Amino acid sequence: MNDPQPTPTAPTESALPRYRPGIKYILMLGAIAAIPAITTDIYLPSLTDVRDELATTDAMVAMTMSGMLIGGAVGQLMWGPLTDRYGRKAPLLVGLALHIITSLLCAIAPNITILVTLRIMQGFFNAACAVAAISVIRDRFVGATAARLLSQLMLVIGVAPLFAPSVGGAIASFGSWRTVFLALAIIGAIMAVIVARFLPETLAEDHRLTGGVGRVAKGYWTLAKDRKFLALAMLPALAMTTIFAYVVGSPFVFQEHYGLSTSQYAVLFAMNGLAMVFSAQLNASLVRKFSPESLLRVGLGLQLVLALALVLWGATGWGGFWTFEVTLWLLLGCQGLIGANAQVLALANYGHMVGTAAAVLGSLQSGVAGAVSPMVGVFGGDALAMAAVIAAGLILANLIVVFGTDLTQAGRKARARTTLQRAIKEREIGDSTHG
Structure with a gap:
C-alpha cells in the first residue's frame, strides 16, 4: 500500500519565486x-x-x-x-x-x-x-x-x-x-x-492534490471546520450582495422613483460602476502602505455608515436625487477595499488547496448574492428597500469581522477567550480521566 502523500504547506511571500507580472x-x-x-x-x-x-x-x-x-x-x-x-x-x-x-x-x-x-x-x-x-x-x-x-x-x-x-x-x-x-x-x-x-x-x-471524491470531500470538510476561513469567505459574498442589490434595485429606484430616462440611467450606471473601478485601483496602491486587514476594516466600517445614511434618505426622501446618488456612489466606491483583501486573508493558509478554497469563495459570492438580492423586489423595489437590503448585509459583515475573526481588538479578545475556555475544558477532561 502506498504511503499517503504529505500535504504541501502554504508558501510564504518570501518563499515564492520572484515574478513581476506585466x-x-x-x-x-x-x-x-x-x-x-x-x-x-x-x-x-x-x-x-x-x-x-x-x-x-x-x-x-x-x-x-x-x-x-x-x-x-x-x-x-x-x-x-x-x-x-x-x-x-x-x-x-x-x-x-x-x-x-x-x-x-x-x-x-x-x-x-x-x-x-x-x-x-x-x-x-x-x-x-x-x-x-x-x-x-x-x-x-x-x-x-x-x-x-x-x-x-x-x-x-x-x-x-x-x-x-x-x-x-x-x-x-x-x-x-x-x-x-x-x-x-x-x-x-x-x-x-x-x-x-x-x-x-x-x-x-508535486503540489497537485491526488485522490478521488474522498479527497475532495476531505478538502471541503477541512474548510467547513475552519471558522475563521468561513467568516472571511462570507465577507466577499456580502460585498457581492451589495452590488447585486444595487443592480437589481437601481432601474426601479432611478427610473421610476427619480424619473431618469433610459439614457440617463445608462450614464448613471456607468458612473457608479466607475466608482468601483477607481476603488479597486486605489486599494492596489494602498496595500503597499497598509495591511489588507486594516483596509478591510476601514472599508466595511465606511460602507456601513453610508448604508445607514442611504436608509435614512430612502425613508425620508431628504435631499432628493443627488443626496441619495452621492451617498450611493461613495458606498460603491468602498467596494474595492473589501473583496480582494478578504479573499487574500481567507486564502492565506490554503496555498496547498487554493483552487478548492477559491471555489468556496466564489460559490458563496454567487449563492448569497443570488439568494439575497431578490429581497429588494420582495420589500417593494424602492429606494428604501434597496438601501435596507444593502444595510442589512453590511451590518452582518461588520458583526462577522468583530465576532468571527481576529481582525479587530474585540475579535482577538473573543478568540483568546475561546482558546482559553477550550484549554480549560481539555485540562478538566484530562484531570477527570487521570482521576
Whole structure:
C-alpha cells in the first residue's frame, strides 16, 4: 500500500519565486475572470426581445439571468478541486470549450425552458474561469502583493460589465438576441486560443492534490471546520450582495422613483460602476502602505455608515436625487477595499488547496448574492428597500469581522477567550480521566 502523500504547506511571500507580472498578464487574467460577468451583462438589453420571441413571462426571462448565478455557484465547487488536481490550465481550457458549446446551443434554443437550462449550464461551465484566474495569482503571490494584483484583476473585471450591455445591444441590433450568444461563443474561442498560447501552468506537479471524491470531500470538510476561513469567505459574498442589490434595485429606484430616462440611467450606471473601478485601483496602491486587514476594516466600517445614511434618505426622501446618488456612489466606491483583501486573508493558509478554497469563495459570492438580492423586489423595489437590503448585509459583515475573526481588538479578545475556555475544558477532561 502506498504511503499517503504529505500535504504541501502554504508558501510564504518570501518563499515564492520572484515574478513581476506585466500589464498584458493582468489583462489576460482579468479577461478570463470577467467571462462570467460578460456572459451575464452582455445579454441584458435583449431580455425583452427574448420574452417576446419565445412568448414567455418576465419572471421566466429573469431566470435566464439568475440561472447563471445558480450554475456558477455550483460549478465553482466542482472546478476548484479539479484545478488543484490537474493544474490550472487544462480545466480552464475544458471550461472554455464547454462555454463555447453552450453559447452556440443558446443561440438556437427553441423555447424558454431549454434556454434557462442552457444558461444554468453556461454558468456552471464558465465558473472555471473565475476559479482558475484567482488560483493562478495565489500560486505565485501572497499577502499584500496578492491583494494588489487581485485589486488590479477586479479593475479589469469591473470595466467589463460597464461596456458589456452597450456592446450586447449593438450586436443585437445587427441581428437578434441569438447573435449575442454567437458573439459569446467567439469570445470564448478567442480566450481559449490566448490561454493555450500564453498562459503558463502555475501549479507544479508535486503540489497537485491526488485522490478521488474522498479527497475532495476531505478538502471541503477541512474548510467547513475552519471558522475563521468561513467568516472571511462570507465577507466577499456580502460585498457581492451589495452590488447585486444595487443592480437589481437601481432601474426601479432611478427610473421610476427619480424619473431618469433610459439614457440617463445608462450614464448613471456607468458612473457608479466607475466608482468601483477607481476603488479597486486605489486599494492596489494602498496595500503597499497598509495591511489588507486594516483596509478591510476601514472599508466595511465606511460602507456601513453610508448604508445607514442611504436608509435614512430612502425613508425620508431628504435631499432628493443627488443626496441619495452621492451617498450611493461613495458606498460603491468602498467596494474595492473589501473583496480582494478578504479573499487574500481567507486564502492565506490554503496555498496547498487554493483552487478548492477559491471555489468556496466564489460559490458563496454567487449563492448569497443570488439568494439575497431578490429581497429588494420582495420589500417593494424602492429606494428604501434597496438601501435596507444593502444595510442589512453590511451590518452582518461588520458583526462577522468583530465576532468571527481576529481582525479587530474585540475579535482577538473573543478568540483568546475561546482558546482559553477550550484549554480549560481539555485540562478538566484530562484531570477527570487521570482521576
